[in-house]
Amino acid sequence: MQDCPGPSLTLQLPSLALEEDFYRMVREYRKAGESYDTLLEPLLDHLPTYLRRVDQIARGISLPVGIVQQTLFWLVRDDKSIVAMGRLRHYLTPALEKEGGHIGYTVRPSERRKGYGTLLCALLIQEARNRLGLSRVLITCDSDNIGSARIIQKNGGCFENEVISDWSGKPVSRFWVSTTPTPSTIYRL
Numbered sequence: 001m002q003d004c005p006g007p008s009l010t011l012q013l014p015s016l017a018l019e020e021d022f023y024r025m026v027r028e029y030r031k032a033g034e035s036y037d038t039l040l041e042p043l044l045d046h047l048p049t050y051l052r053r054v055d056q057i058a059r060g061i062s063l064p065v066g067i068v069q070q071t072l073f074w075l076v077r078d079d080k081s082i083v084a085m086g087r088l089r090h091y092l093t094p095a096l097e098k099e100g101g102h103i104g105y106t107v108r109p110s111e112r113r114k115g116y117g118t119l120l121c122a123l124l125i126q127e128a129r130n131r132l133g134l135s136r137v138l139i140t141c142d143s144d145n146i147g148s149a150r151i152i153q154k155n156g157g158c159f160e161n162e163v164i165s166d167w168s169g170k171p172v173s174r175f176w177v178s179t180t181p182t183p184s185t186i187y188r189l
């Protein structure tokens, strides 16, 4: 039987190597009325500037108020196309403990419903264990964000409670996820 490999999907640190695809992706988000990165939206038209700031934030340098040290990752298909972006916050503040958590992600609009959100979340959980030594992570989502809630559940999320967002006034669901993979997590993925 002939081998039929699927696309390669890798977690990568943002870099200039995918500059053209990055601008295509930013345009795609804007066309969809969304932002790829609300925190750094003004920098998205110049990738080198954006990368410098991303790197500073990863090192904890000149952090904006309320923002903690965090590492950004791209999920990249076949070394050519950015299909999703995830952020791993290195620690929680009381505000992030309520809403935000350790992990956030967004999937490029044209790449949704293909399993990339689930895969990216799984890889970020591994990074939390391997890079930061965390035994569990908090992930939160708007309670009406069915896709995100499903991603968290498929990654072994254990529902903690629902709170009301200080920002939107909407219900937010909070989940804790063990960073040690279990057979049932692997099976669900």
Ligand SMILES: CC(C)(COP(=O)(O)OP(=O)(O)OC[C@H]1O[C@@H](n2cnc3c(N)ncnc32)[C@H](O)[C@@H]1OP(=O)(O)O)[C@@H](O)C(=O)NCCC(=O)NCCS
Binding pocket: 104, 105, 106, 107, 108, 111, 112, 113, 114, 115, 116, 117, 118, 119, 140, 141, 142, 145, 146, 147, 148, 150, 151
């Ligand atoms: C939410 C989001 C990350 C989902 O990413 P995705 O790559 O489409 O998710 P997946 O393909 O891995 O799907 C995971 C599950 O959610 C379901 N799902 C995804 N989007 C859904 C939607 N809009 N409505 C209902 N179910 C949805 C999928 O069917 C799948 O369920 P299944 O395994 O039972 O079939 C993506 O829509 C997105 O980036 N949205 C904007 C940003 C955002 O909301 N980020 C999360 C903040 S907490």
